[in-house]
Amino acid sequence: MGDISLKSRDCIGLADFSAEEIRYILNTAKDMKNKLHQDVKKFDILRGKSIVTLFYEPSTRTRTSFELAGKYLGADVVNITSSSSSIVKGESLRDTLYTISAMNVDAIVMRHKAEGAAAYAAKVVDPVIINAGDGAHAHPSQGLLNLFTIEEHKGKLAGLKVAIIGDILHSRVARSDIAAMTKMGIELHLAGPKTLMPRFLEEQGIFVHDRIEDAIKDADVIEVLRIQLERMKGGLFPTTREYARIFGLNADRLKLAKDDVLVLHPGPMNKGWEISNEVAYSLNSAIQEEVENGVAVRMALYTLLLTGGENK
Ligand code: CP
Numbered sequence: 001m002g003d004i005s006l007k008s009r010d011c012i013g014l015a016d017f018s019a020e021e022i023r024y025i026l027n028t029a030k031d032m033k034n035k036l037h038q039d040v041k042k043f044d045i046l047r048g049k050s051i052v053t054l055f056y057e058p059s060t061r062t063r064t065s066f067e068l069a070g071k072y073l074g075a076d077v078v079n080i081t082s083s084s085s086s087i088v089k090g091e092s093l094r095d096t097l098y099t100i101s102a103m104n105v106d107a108i109v110m111r112h113k114a115e116g117a118a119a120y121a122a123k124v125v126d127p128v129i130i131n132a133g134d135g136a137h138a139h140p141s142q143g144l145l146n147l148f149t150i151e152e153h154k155g156k157l158a159g160l161k162v163a164i165i166g167d168i169l170h171s172r173v174a175r176s177d178i179a180a181m182t183k184m185g186i187e188l189h190l191a192g193p194k195t196l197m198p199r200f201l202e203e204q205g206i207f208v209h210d211r212i213e214d215a216i217k218d219a220d221v222i223e224v225l226r227i228q229l230e231r232m233k234g235g236l237f238p239t240t241r242e243y244a245r246i247f248g249l250n251a252d253r254l255k256l257a258k259d260d261v262l263v264l265h266p267g268p269m270n271k272g273w274e275i276s277n278e279v280a281y282s283l284n285s286a287i288q289e290e291v292e293n294g295v296a297v298r299m300a301l302y303t304l305l306l307t308g309g310e311n312k
Contacts, residue, residue: 007308010122010129011301013138014180022147022180025300028309029148032299035072036292046075049306052100053109055132056082056117061267061291062132062141066109069298075106075306093117094124101125106306110134128305136170136231142266143176145297147184149290150221153262158185163215163257165247166225166274169196170232173266174225178206191215192225192247195236212247219257223264224249224275240273250276254284262286 004024014022035043051070055063063079070077080100082088087096093112100108108125110118111132118131118138133139151157162181168174168190181188182204190201191209201208209215216222227243237243254261263275263285271277280287303309 005308006304007306008128009305010118010131011140011305012118012122012129012131014140014143014176014183015138017140017180019183022144022183024309025144025297025304026148026151028300028304029144029293029297032069032303033293033296035299036296041072042074043072044074045303046070046073046306049075049106049302050104051075051077051107051109051302052103052105052127053077053079053132054096054100054111055080056087056110056112057133059111059132061294062111062139063109065291065294066130066132066141066298069295069302072295073299073302075302078105093120097121097125101127107302130301130305133172136172137175138179139172139176139266140180141294141298141301142173143180144301145290145294146173146177146223146264146266147180148293148297149264149286150186150262152289152293153286154220157181159187160220161187161189161218162221162223163189163191163212163219164223164225165190165212165215165249166192167196167227167232167237168192168201168225169198169236170228171225173223177223178204182206189215189219193236193238193243212249212253213256216249216253216257216261219261221262221264222249222254222257223266224269226266226268227270227274240270244273248272248274248276249279251278251282254279254282260284264290266290 107128109130115135115137122129189207191212
């Protein structure tokens with residue numbers, strides 16, 4: 001990894017990162033997870049750095065873990081949400097970015113409903129931009145924490161069969177998974193309603209199934225996606241009861257996968273719709289571990305993007 005440097009890079013989507021760069025981030029996240037388990041979680045790696053999280057959409061996991069990750073590493077972190085800032089007075093995205101940038105911050109972690117918002121921010125202001133989700137486009141830190149959690153359990157990535165189930169069309173998580181998992185040699189199988197399945201996936205070497213049963217058969221990992229009713233336009237979605245019957249992951253269906261199948265979900269879960277209570281809290285589930293790993297991965301991202309990792 002000696003010749004790789006991610007210093008001062010923006011993190012807009014995992015399509016912009018090579019397999020070697022993703023490997024570097026995952027390896028660094030391992031070091032960070034060890035730090036998370038120390039009694040005193042306070043380090044000097046980001047001492048003197050300032051970070052603003054700017055969220056135009058709700059979040060529990062991503063916003064909190066980016067905040068904690070920065071604080072554990074010694075940075076000053078300030079949170080801005082659209083409802084408690086001058087955004088409610090009509091301040092534009094560009095002016096908001098200019099205003100934050102004028103305070104000499106080192107990084108802006110940004111979530112926005114519009115695809116391309118983070119890329120736009122990277123063009124108009126100097127701080128490192130980390131995309132915490134832009135519409136249905138990308139959620140790179142979620143893609144990374146999924147890889148990290150899978151590798152922690154399976155000891156490898158290449159050659160695994162991973163099934164992703166649900167609303168692929170509206171899922172920035174699925175897009176980040178696809179970008180990174182295919183690079184890391186994972187065999188991807190997708191299933192969901194035809195109305196919620198983008199086209200041309202097969203051309204990228206991805207297997208697309210009409211039935212969940214075919215996607216999860218002998219899978220090493222199943223990732224269930226959240227049904228994003230807030231992003232759906234009329235007519236794309238059956239009833240939630242119908243969805244649960246045809247695509248819901250329940251204990252009976254889980255038996256089709258490998259015995260040690262790992263179940264992931266980015267959260268928040270619609271339990272009883274896309275995933276049953278029993279599966280969500282089963283021994284196969286790593287859904288809570290994903291949350292912990294999210295902090296480690298975000299610590300790694302900050303370290304590599306803001307310092308180059310020289311001081312880790
Ligand atoms: N996984 C995820 O993005 O969750 P939040 O919306 O709670 O951040």
